[in-house]
Amino acid sequence: MKFLPAKAHKVHPRFDLQSYMFLAQTQALSPQQILALTALWERWHPLLKAYTLGEKKGYLLVFLDHAVELEMEEEWKQSQEQAFLNEALAQSMIMGTLRLFIPDLTTAKCAPLPEPNKILKRSLAKIGITLTNQGTFGYKYATLTHYPWKAGCDKCFLRPTCPKKLGLGSRQTYVTSGAAPLS
Structure with missing residues (x-):
């Protein structure tokens, strides 16, 4: 049975305040909010996982551990405003990590989801x-894309239901490809 070897990567994405503010749909943050976000970033950083699958060609998987999802579920119950801001931080962390591997995402802003196939599914199952x-x-804060990166909607499995195509991109509670809400 063929599968792609997986390699775990230690990653240290930088906190991109501009991207965060775009995702959080805000134009201003207080110093206290910035300190709280920085502390949350530091707390979540050990829960950030990045894998490449394959050697010369393959895939890139970036996700935050389920512990972040559980924390966010509680946050949504307590304060929807704060939960929205924290969720934007999770998205920023995923996108920042993707940009470490794929600098072109700074301008392209889309990581096409590859079509699920037996080899990819088997390779992911190994991890x-x-x-x-x-x-x-099954990870809410996650993205799976081609690596090396392949741009364009024609490469994306989500093409028929793309949130951007359907005009839902800014209304999604999460926008990373491959992610699924917890039930």
């Missing part, structure tokens, strides 16, 4: 991640 035929893998 404990199940990929469905619908392109989801």
